[in-house]
Amino acid sequence: MLEIAGLEAGYGGFRALHGVALTVRAGEAVAVVGPNGAGKTTLMRVISGLLAPVAGRLAFEGADLAAVPPHRIVERGIAHVPENRRLFPRLSVEENLRMGAFAPASRPHFTERLEWVYSLFPRMRERRAQLAGTMSGGEQQMCAIGRALMSKPKLLLMDEPSAGLAPVIVDQVFDLVRRIRQEGFTVLIVEQNVRQVLELVDRAYVLEVGTIRRSGSAAALQADPAIREAYLGI
């Protein structure tokens, strides 16, 4: 579904990604793990068009993504839950969800998808008139995921969904991700919380200083001594 090869990207003179190669097949959940500053967020930003790559191939369902204007990426079926949630704080929850359905193809389905998101996250229905910025971190994460789901994406990108949340809430957020998987979405998730994310994905890539160091099935990585030492603290 998503194929990336030889990807180079950065900001100004700083090169954050060096020859990154990565694939996501339809129906899979794939994680990109690694320490802070490894380039994980940069990778997500390149896929969703916020940052233009310097070199490399970026194909989604066979079509070149780099040729698509950034605001057209969501129409192709890629939705991005950005780092730190990035809700519109002074819009209500429902208005935030409405913005998730901005693409012309999504608008006719707004009501049914809103019902669907509310059934996935009943808390959002209770809070629908509340300003998004006044909710707790966990609720904001629900709203951010719901907003991305409103476009009914083929591929859901999630950037550090557990960041900045209390441990109890982190468990809840990973439960949410698990439910989204059960709904049949293809997910590419970036996480620092390696132990928990490896519990819920099929495969993972280890990104360090802009380069893929290791990749494999979640089970294989969990068993890998180097990974256990560096990321799982065992």
Add this chain to the structure above:
Amino acid sequence: MDIFLVEAIVNGLLLGGVLALLALGLNLIFGVIDVVWIAYAELVMCGMYAIYWLHTYYGVPLPAAAVIAVLFVALLGVLVHKLIIAPILGSAPINQLLATGGLLFFLQSFATLLFGADFRNVGLRLPIIEVGEIFVSFARLLAFGVALVGMVGLWLFLKRTYIGIAIRAIAQDREVMILMGVDPQRVYLVTSAIGGGLAGLAAALLVLQYDVHPSIGLSFGPITFMICVLGGLGSMIGGFVAAFIMSQIIAIGGFYTSIELSYVLAFLLFIVMIFVRPQGIFGGRS
């Protein structure tokens, strides 16, 4: 209470409606695009001349001329964005102030070239209505009513439509807007068209009460900016409330002193506010 004071308050309220409309347009553009259109009141002047010209030279009925003027000034708004703002969007605020300030002088001079410096009017004399013992000009009442309808229409647009919500959202997070599938340039153009359209609507309401001349913008421009700053630049509700505060100061101050002195009072309040609460009554943004 003194019946003349009541009349002054009512007149202030009616004036406030049109000022609120102008402040709303200016605030909308500032809130979304982060640019102050110094020449905003000059767009109103263009609209007033358009109505005058269509009505006097071509005999277009006033309501039709008003509709054309709204569309014409909306188009001017789009042109202002495309030709002047878009090329310097990322540059220092002073450049944007100078560019739209330059537009102000351009439009004033252009109007003088086309129409001369004479005061012109559409030759319409609307009646004065007596309500109780108060005399109210029908033109002002009409202007107030239409301005309110215009503002309610704008509010519904910003609350109910996709592009309207996007207009409110874009200043909160420009980058995430792109992830939602929104082209920021399109939002800016729609906002500029609405800002222009509101100036056109204000023109249609003001041309019923005032003569048009090339520097008419100076009668409304400064007070509109003061209202926007008083309410908190970019704050719609703040601008709305501040419009009525300002118009009451002018009306009640004018009743107790003189109309000239009342403007001095309004400016004094403005200066005091700048020292006491520079972010404005409802301003949260720094």
